[in-house]
Amino acid sequence: MQTLFNLSGKTALITGSTRGLGFAYAQGLAQAGAKVLLNGTRQEHMDTALEQLQKQGFDARGFLFNVADEAAIEAVFQQLDEESIHVDIVINNAGIQFRKPMLELALSDWQRVLDVNLTSAFLVSRAAAKRMVQRQRGGKIINIGSLTSEAARPTVAPYTAAKGGIKLLTKSMAAEWAPFNIQTNGIGPGYILTDMNEALVENEEFNKWVCSSNPSGRWGKPDELVGTAIYLASSASDYVNGQMIYVDGGWLATL
Numbered sequence: 001m002q003t004l005f006n007l008s009g010k011t012a013l014i015t016g017s018t019r020g021l022g023f024a025y026a027q028g029l030a031q032a033g034a035k036v037l038l039n040g041t042r043q044e045h046m047d048t049a050l051e052q053l054q055k056q057g058f059d060a061r062g063f064l065f066n067v068a069d070e071a072a073i074e075a076v077f078q079q080l081d082e083e084s085i086h087v088d089i090v091i092n093n094a095g096i097q098f099r100k101p102m103l104e105l106a107l108s109d110w111q112r113v114l115d116v117n118l119t120s121a122f123l124v125s126r127a128a129a130k131r132m133v134q135r136q137r138g139g140k141i142i143n144i145g146s147l148t149s150e151a152a153r154p155t156v157a158p159y160t161a162a163k164g165g166i167k168l169l170t171k172s173m174a175a176e177w178a179p180f181n182i183q184t185n186g187i188g189p190g191y192i193l194t195d196m197n198e199a200l201v202e203n204e205e206f207n208k209w210v211c212s213s214n215p216s217g218r219w220g221k222p223d224e225l226v227g228t229a230i231y232l233a234s235s236a237s238d239y240v241n242g243q244m245i246y247v248d249g250g251w252l253a254t255l
């Protein structure tokens, strides 16, 4: 059983992992034995995250770059090549939310949300998968979707379009890269307590709606996503490809 989920000897790049769910995935993968490469855009968040992991004795490095910046991604992968660091596992987790009714939505805001939540997964995965193919040792790619990979809510159209796109991009990657022993799957978190949702938790009406519309009656916690990430990053999922796993307390089941 331990061998199935053991990530010793593996290196995982987790985008958007200085805080929130990304940090929880990074910590979980490190606990399972992986070396973890953190990413974010803000130095102070990176410093705190690295300190927390290194204090626990984990092998962790940090790379500050914008996941929507193709040149920055290529430069990081070049640096990893030069240091002979091979990425076996990618979690495309970095994401942003932006709430505005579609009738008032500017193209620049639409584009920004699509770039960070969807195009980034293509760019980072392309760079990683090229190297995985060359190395001939396979790999694991995990794309982070959302409940909005399946269902829409008002005021979050670009996020919904991006997360819907993540689901089909995941299938495309599985279709093209399965022959190279790369498994690409997705996780769709439900409503989880992170900074991204701070304002929603504080909004009494929204908070009540989240709890009453979920058969589990509560928000999820970041740690509750970790088992699924380890499963999809490990050899336990070697014949699972192109799937989304929703970790949502049962929310989608009631639609």
Ligand SMILES: NC(=O)c1ccc[n+]([C@@H]2O[C@H](COP(=O)([O-])OP(=O)(O)OC[C@H]3O[C@@H](n4cnc5c(N)ncnc54)[C@H](OP(=O)(O)O)[C@@H]3O)[C@@H](O)[C@H]2O)c1
Residues within 6 Å of the ligand: 015, 016, 017, 018, 019, 020, 021, 022, 039, 040, 041, 042, 043, 045, 046, 065, 066, 067, 068, 093, 094, 095, 096, 116, 144, 145, 146, 147, 188, 189, 190, 191, 192, 193, 194, 195, 196, 197
């Ligand atoms: N929380 C939920 O309920 C929920 C539900 C469904 C899906 N998700 C998805 O799960 C993922 C993580 O969400 P979260 O709630 O953990 O978010 P969060 O608490 O806001 O954290 C976002 C992380 O992404 C990084 N980041 C933001 N923009 C970036 C960029 N352009 N390039 C690189 N890193 C960037 C941030 O780092 P810096 O601060 O250093 O920039 C931070 O580490 C997102 O894809 C989100 O859509 C979350």
